[in-house]
Amino acid sequence: KITSVNHCNGKDVWVITHRGGSDEYYAYLVTGTGIQPPVISHSGRTAPFGSIGYLKASPDGSRLAAAQWGIGLDLFDFNSVTGTITNRKAVINAGGNSALPYGLEFSPNSKLLYVSSSKYNPVSGIYRYDISQYNNLDAPVATIISSRTELDADSMAFITNSFSAIQLGPDGKAYMTLFA
Numbered sequence: 024k025i026t027s028v029n030h031c032n033g034k035d036v037w038v039i040t041h042r043g044g045s046d047e048y049y050a051y052l053v054t055g056t057g058i059q060p061p062v063i064s065h066s067g068r069t070a071p072f073g074s075i076g077y078l079k080a081s082p083d084g085s086r087l088a089a090a091q092w093g094i095g096l097d098l099f100d101f102n103s104v105t106g107t108i109t110n111r112k113a114v115i116n117a118g119g120n121s122a123l124p125y126g127l128e129f130s131p132n133s134k135l136l137y138v139s140s141s142k143y144n145p146v147s148g149i150y151r152y153d154i155s156q157y158n159n160l161d162a163p164v165a166t167i168i169s170s171r172t173e174l175d176a177d178s179m180a181f182i183t184n185s186f187s188a189i190q191l192g193p194d195g196k197a198y199m200t201l202f203a
Contacts, residue, residue, distance in 0.1 A: 024078035024089065031084065031103040039101075039108075041078060041089065045069060048087075048099075050106035062106035068113070070094055076125045077189075081133035086160060088136055090124035093117055096138060098160065098167065112164040114157065115140070122153075126189035128197045136160060137174075137197050139187035152187065154199055 024041040030052065038051045038058075046069045049061040066089075076090030084103040090096050096115035099108045115124050115138075126139035136157045141150055158170045188200045 024076070026078045026080045026087070028080035028084045028087075028101065028103060037080075037101075037103065037106055039078065039080065039087065039106075041070060043070065043074065048108045050108065052106060064106075064108035066097065066099065066108065066111050068094070068097060068111065077127040079127045079129060081129040082131055082191075083133040085133060086129070088127045088129070088138075090127050090138065090140075091117075092123050092125050096124040096127075098136065098164075112167060114138075114164065114167055126154075126187050126199065128189040128191050130197070131191065131195045134158060134160065137189055139189055139199060154187070154189070 025038065027036050027038045029036055035052055035054045038053055040049050042049060046066045048064045048066060051061050052059040070091045074091040074094055076092045078087065078089050080087050080101065085101060087099040087101045087108060095113055095117045098112040098114050100110040101108055115122055117123055122140040122142050124138050124140040128137045129135065137154060138157065139154045141152050154174045156172045156174055157167055159166050190198055192198050
């Protein structure tokens with residue numbers, strides 16, 4: 024997992040990554056003089072090595088979202104002055120028959136979060152895929168969870184779309200891959 028976000032000075036850039044098998048996030052400040060030593064933040068949720076899913080920064084640089092397929096979805100506050108990551112909100116706790124998040128994207132105004140996820144029903148043998156929108160990102164986690172709106176969904180008898188990528192385009196619209 025890796026993402027970048029502008030430093031609040033508008034000149035430098037933070038490059039942020041997650042250390043596999045730990046709860047550590049590393050934020051490296053990249054300046055005109057080089058790469059600074061990392062700022063290490065502890066999230067409180069350990070992700071195993073090989074945990075797949077997006078790590079995205081909001082366009083305004085105030086938030087990070089981390090999807091970890093099979094584990095869950097966390098939303099954090101990001102301080103673009105210091106590089107610290109705080110205030111973990113567990114939006115999805117995967118396990119059992121819960122959603123397995125993978126793709127993430129913020130809206131251009133940083134107020135909405137889009138998430139692609141999959142869910143397997145062992146009784147029917149059917150995989151269900153959806154894209155959801157969350158809002159009220161400044162609110163307590165229960166409010167964020169209750170704000171979920173499903174935008175689209177599909178079901179199939181085999182796993183194909185579970186790793187749907189989402190990307191904000193230059194036109195300000197979010198695009199998602201589709202398996203055909």
